[in-house]
Amino acid sequence: MIDKLSWIAVYPELVLLVMACLIALVDLGVKSPRRTLTYALTLLTLGAVAVMEASYALGGQTFYGFGNMVVVDPMGSWLKCFSSIALMITVVYGRPYAADRDMLRGGEFFTLSLFALLGMFVMISGHNFLVLYMGLELMTLCSYALVALRRDDAQATEAAMKYFVLGALASGFLLYGLSMLYGATGSLNINEVFNAIASRQVKHQVLVFGLVFIVAGLAFKLGAVPFHMWLPDVYQGAPTAVTLIIGGAPQLAAFAMTIRLLVEGLLPLAIDWQQMLALMAIGSLVIGNLAAVAQTNLKRMLAFSTISQMGFLLLGLLAGVVNGNQLHTESAYGAAMFYALTYVLTTLAAFGIILLLARAGHESEEITDLSGLNQRSPLYAGVMAMSMFSLAGLPPLVGFYAKLGVLQALISSGQTSYLVLAVFAVFMSLIGAFYYLRVIKVMYFDAPHSHNAQPISAPADAQIVLAINGALLLVLGIAPSSLMTLCAQSINSIVNSLGV
Amino acid sequence: MGLLSLAIWMPIFFGVGLLALGRESQAHTVRWIALIGAIASFLVTLPLYDGFQLGTSAMQFVEKSSWIPRFNMNYHLGVDGISLWFVLLTAFINVVVIIASWESITTRVNQYMASFLILSGLMIGVFAALDGMLFYVFFEATLIPMYLIIGIWGGPNKIYAAFKFFLYTLLGSLLMLVALIFLYNKSGGSFDILAWHKLPLSATAQTLLFFSFFAAFAVKVPMWPVHTWLPDVHVEAPTGGSAVLAAIMLKLGAYGFLRFSMPITPDASHEWAGLIIALSLIAVIYVGLVALVQRDMKKLVAYSSVAHMGFVTLGFFLFNDLTVSGGIVQMIAHGFVSAAMFLCIGVLYDRVHSREIASYGGVVNTMPKFAAFALLFAMANCGLPATAGFVGEWMVILGAVKSNFWIGAAAATALISGAAYTLWMYKRVYLGPVTNENVKGMLDINNREFLMLGLLAIATLYMGIYPKPFTDVMNTSVADLLKHVALSKLN
Numbered sequence: 001m002i003d004k005l006s007w008i009a010v011y012p013e014l015v016l017l018v019m020a021c022l023i024a025l026v027d028l029g030v031k032s033p034r035r036t037l038t039y040a041l042t043l044l045t046l047g048a049v050a051v052m053e054a055s056y057a058l059g060g061q062t063f064y065g066f067g068n069m070v071v072v073d074p075m076g077s078w079l080k081c082f083s084s085i086a087l088m089i090t091v092v093y094g095r096p097y098a099a100d101r102d103m104l105r106g107g108e109f110f111t112l113s114l115f116a117l118l119g120m121f122v123m124i125s126g127h128n129f130l131v132l133y134m135g136l137e138l139m140t141l142c143s144y145a146l147v148a149l150r151r152d153d154a155q156a157t158e159a160a161m162k163y164f165v166l167g168a169l170a171s172g173f174l175l176y177g178l179s180m181l182y183g184a185t186g187s188l189n190i191n192e193v194f195n196a197i198a199s200r201q202v203k204h205q206v207l208v209f210g211l212v213f214i215v216a217g218l219a220f221k222l223g224a225v226p227f228h229m230w231l232p233d234v235y236q237g238a239p240t241a242v243t244l245i246i247g248g249a250p251q252l253a254a255f256a257m258t259i260r261l262l263v264e265g266l267l268p269l270a271i272d273w274q275q276m277l278a279l280m281a282i283g284s285l286v287i288g289n290l291a292a293v294a295q296t297n298l299k300r301m302l303a304f305s306t307i308s309q310m311g312f313l314l315l316g317l318l319a320g321v322v323n324g325n326q327l328h329t330e331s332a333y334g335a336a337m338f339y340a341l342t343y344v345l346t347t348l349a350a351f352g353i354i355l356l357l358a359r360a361g362h363e364s365e366e367i368t369d370l371s372g373l374n375q376r377s378p379l380y381a382g383v384m385a386m387s388m389f390s391l392a393g394l395p396p397l398v399g400f401y402a403k404l405g406v407l408q409a410l411i412s413s414g415q416t417s418y419l420v421l422a423v424f425a426v427f428m429s430l431i432g433a434f435y436y437l438r439v440i441k442v443m444y445f446d447a448p449h450s451h452n453a454q455p456i457s458a459p460a461d462a463q464i465v466l467a468i469n470g471a472l473l474l475v476l477g478i479a480p481s482s483l484m485t486l487c488a489q490s491i492n493s494i495v496n497s498l499g500v
Numbered sequence: 501m502g503l504l505s506l507a508i509w510m511p512i513f514f515g516v517g518l519l520a521l522g523r524e525s526q527a528h529t530v531r532w533i534a535l536i537g538a539i540a541s542f543l544v545t546l547p548l549y550d551g552f553q554l555g556t557s558a559m560q561f562v563e564k565s566s567w568i569p570r571f572n573m574n575y576h577l578g579v580d581g582i583s584l585w586f587v588l589l590t591a592f593i594n595v596v597v598i599i600a601s602w603e604s605i606t607t608r609v610n611q612y613m614a615s616f617l618i619l620s621g622l623m624i625g626v627f628a629a630l631d632g633m634l635f636y637v638f639f640e641a642t643l644i645p646m647y648l649i650i651g652i653w654g655g656p657n658k659i660y661a662a663f664k665f666f667l668y669t670l671l672g673s674l675l676m677l678v679a680l681i682f683l684y685n686k687s688g689g690s691f692d693i694l695a696w697h698k699l700p701l702s703a704t705a706q707t708l709l710f711f712s713f714f715a716a717f718a719v720k721v722p723m724w725p726v727h728t729w730l731p732d733v734h735v736e737a738p739t740g741g742s743a744v745l746a747a748i749m750l751k752l753g754a755y756g757f758l759r760f761s762m763p764i765t766p767d768a769s770h771e772w773a774g775l776i777i778a779l780s781l782i783a784v785i786y787v788g789l790v791a792l793v794q795r796d797m798k799k800l801v802a803y804s805s806v807a808h809m810g811f812v813t814l815g816f817f818l819f820n821d822l823t824v825s826g827g828i829v830q831m832i833a834h835g836f837v838s839a840a841m842f843l844c845i846g847v848l849y850d851r852v853h854s855r856e857i858a859s860y861g862g863v864v865n866t867m868p869k870f871a872a873f874a875l876l877f878a879m880a881n882c883g884l885p886a887t888a889g890f891v892g893e894w895m896v897i898l899g900a901v902k903s904n905f906w907i908g909a910a911a912a913t914a915l916i917s918g919a920a921y922t923l924w925m926y927k928r929v930y931l932g933p934v935t936n937e938n939v940k941g942m943l944d945i946n947n948r949e950f951l952m953l954g955l956l957a958i959a960t961l962y963m964g965i966y967p968k969p970f971t972d973v974m975n976t977s978v979a980d981l982l983k984h985v986a987l988s989k990l991n
Contacts, residue, residue, distance in 0.1 A: 378519070378611075389644060394670075395637035401568075404633075404681070408571065411681045419682075426674040433670055437647070437663060445651040445659055481568045488570060 009065030012052045019045040020114035027107030042110045046088040053081035071127040075490035083249040093352040094241030116142035120253035129178040129188040147238040159237025166230040174217025180210030190265040197268045221254040225283030235303035244351040255340040270321040277318040284311030285428040319409040334488035335405030349387040349469045356458040372448025381443045383470030392436040398476040502563040504577040511541040515617030527609040534613035542591040557980030576631040581977030586627040594620035597740040599952040619645040632691040653738040661736035668729040672719035679712035697763040710768035713761045720753025724783040727806045734802035739846030746838035763984040776817040783810030788917035815896040826895025833888035840877040840956040861935030866942045873953040878926045882919035888963035
């Protein structure tokens with residue numbers, strides 16, 4: 001017998017599911033090559049879901065459905081709300097690009113995106129190992145298909161293949177780790193696992209063994225070193241519109257899953273997973289930043305920069321608990337959530353520019369393709385410059401406060417080793433500044449190439465969204481307070497529910 | 501909205517407006533809007549001086565409202581006798597620079613003017629901020645417009661210079677960021693700079709903090725041996741960029757020493773004062789000699805800036821009110837004089853398109869009015885009495901001799917090398933018969949150039965003849981600062 005509360009918990013997911021199926025059907029009758037009706041319906045669905053999630057989040061309650069298999073809490077609702085918005089922005093930027101490359105022939109671009117989002121929702125809300133896993137698989141299966149959407153393009157097919165093989169391997173890792181935990185604790189429910197571990201009745205060795213596989217699986221999804229190598233290849237190889245689909249909203253879902261598994265489920269093992277996170281963070285910062293310097297392809301450079309940004313995010317995650325002391329949990333995980341949100345916002349802007357600059361027959365994905373952009377379009381150049389400065393962590397852009405929050409979390413722990421980590425991260429971001437600056441240099445200091453000197457034309461909806469996206473980077477940079485509070489409160493509700 | 505907020509946001513508002521409205525074809529309108537914006541922003545700062553209460557070291561025109569409550573960051577502004585003049589100086593130099601760029605900038609005029617207006621607002625923000633993180637945000641944000649100014653309108657090697665400028669100064673500032681967060685945690689969650697002045701700190705913490713701040717401010721000043729970015733950047737930057745860089749941006753670093761290093765870590769400051777004094781003397785003596793052999797006029801003035809800023813840091817770390825005030829006076833004077841020197845080079849460059857001393861000779865014959873101005877500024881640069889350059893140097897040397905004769909004597913040699921490189925350059929460029937073809941056809945300065953140099957000439961002479969308004973304002977604040985520095989924070 002399923003109670004009413006259970007249905008309330010998954011209303012947005014249901015809407016998404018029904019609409020995704022409906023759009024697939026409606027699309028059969030759509031004749032327009034740009035798929036205007038499908039596009040409008042997709043945006044409508046995403047908007048509606050975002051509003052529903054926002055109202056759940058503002059309600060501030062935490063409740064469980066379907067026998068504790070799914071949870072609705074402010075963090076999850078906000079992340080789902082922002083994922084929908086991120087996907088909305090992605091679709092707006094991506095439609096002209098996809099239309100030019102004949103990717104809209106069937107409506108799969110839209111329906112697969114919606115199903116991927118559904119997968120993310122399940123990942124974010126899952127409160128049971130198998131539900132989490134199901135969500136992850138739904139999301140990644142859609143992503144594999146999306147990457148291969150241009151099936152006549154050798155590069156995209158290769159990227160899809162790599163993504164699929166490595167992704168399956170990582171899922172296997174994760175599943176293996178989860179099954180070990182199940183074997184050790186006798187439960188798939190996150191709360192019960194937490195309690196079982198906290199009671200110290202379970203053999204530590206078995207737990208740590210399972211934990212290693214879980215962390216490896218999560219690191220793969222986040223793109224942290226040493227599980228990062230798929231990321232540059234897939235980012236570069238996938239059609240840019242798809243790159244944005246897999247590089248934007250899914251980061252939020254991966255973040256949510258990390259919190260669900262490591263914090264809600266395995267916080268008593270924090271000392272063990274923190275060591276792993278610390279090593280992965282250092283590796284990501286070093287390899288991501290150094291490799292990005294050498295790139296000439298913009299998408300590949302952004303991929304490596306993602307790896308380094310994830311390193312920073314991991315630093316936030318590991319600062320939460322110090323020697324079993326959970327005083328800083330809220331501020332550290334809150335900082336990590338803020339980092340994830342602002343990172344996605346910034347990435348959307350950067351990839352949005354690449355998408356809108358690309359035209360039929362020309363991808364515009366080399367860094368030099370941006371040369372002289374300021375002369376061609378001050379708006380695009382301005383937005384791109386802001387997203388680069390933001391990724392570099394320069395005030396007054398929002399990326400600065402993301403880094404600030406993480407550094408503050410590290411330093412306030414009072415641990416000397418964390419202070420050293422903070423200084424190290426700061427030096428690594430100096431290297432980061434170099435390659436972000438190079439993009440700005442190309443746009444502002446170089447003259448346009450002859451082959452990309454023609455005027456830029458993008459649909460009005462994309463231009464408006466781009467302008468808003470860019471403005472947000474600055475506005476949130478000048479007044480980051482409300483978003484910070486939102487993140488902290490969301491995390492707070494989780495920490496409180498742990499009863500620690 | 502308070503006066504300080506107005507001083508900060510008015511130029512930024514005009515700058516952003518220009519970015520939004522300006523078009524290439526409307527360059528003339530853009531220039532006028534920029535000039536009106538700059539003048540209005542300068543006029544807004546005048547009531548600050550007018551309403552400033554002498555005889556108190558308290559912060560004035562204070563504005564405080566919550567900014568990011570989660571981290572207890574406040575939008576907290578205020579000026580005391582140390583920062584007041586820099587707010588005015590920044591707004592003043594901004595007007596001059598916009599007049600100076602009237603004709604020489606013909607591409608992307610709206611972006612150029614906007615960069616300077618925004619930069620001016622941000623720099624005023626640095627001088628007015630009383631919240632550590634607000635200070636940092638303004639301090640760092642100035643890098644963005646300056647990077648663009650150098651990179652877009654600079655010389656042939658501009659990209660190298662822009663990157664060098666950005667990365668060098670960012671490296672320093674990032675360490676300061678860690679220091680600020682550390683202080684925030686130490687003080688129990690406050691970014692209030694004035695509260696930090698009273699915060700007890702252990703010797704180790706002070707040393708670490710001192711060097712973190714040192715990394716940020718020494719690079720910005722710049723002190724020997726981290727000064728190497730400055731000549732490269734000056735050579736490549738457009739005239740206006742050089743003028744603002746020398747006149748204001750270098751002061752951000754020196755100001756940081758006064759606001760952060762000395763009062764927050766007084767014991768470490770005393771312990772490491774010897775090091776700073778040694779580095780300052782190297783800057784004064786050695787870099788002065790380096791300036792002597794330059795062939796490029798901009799490089800020469802750039803090295804002379806390093807030497808002059810050496811006086812400033814020397815004065816600060818001798819810890820007596822004469823030298824500290826002298827250092828501040830020197831900062832203001834250098835603001836007028838170095839800006840003027842760079843603008844003079846700009847005037848020559850506009851006509852001949854060369855900065856080599858050897859490309860000129862006998863300019864006085866074709867440009868007598870201009871040569872007169874140049875002579876005045878050259879004299880000020882070598883510290884002739886009755887010019888602005890004299891007051892600060894004299895105060896620092898006098899104070900130095902009081903505390904240690906040899907330090908004073910070593911610093912005083914700067915007067916000789918300063919006079920040598922400045923006057924030798926003046927002789928080779930301006931005096932004698934016309935030795936170069938291109939000098940023959942040079943036209944004397946027009947009214948616009950006359951106005952811009954005239955403004956600076958008045959300021960230079962006024963400050964040299966009657967420095968009282970400058971020193972009066974800072975006396976109490978400097979005395980209060982030194983009280984903080986004298987008080988040990990240990991035990």
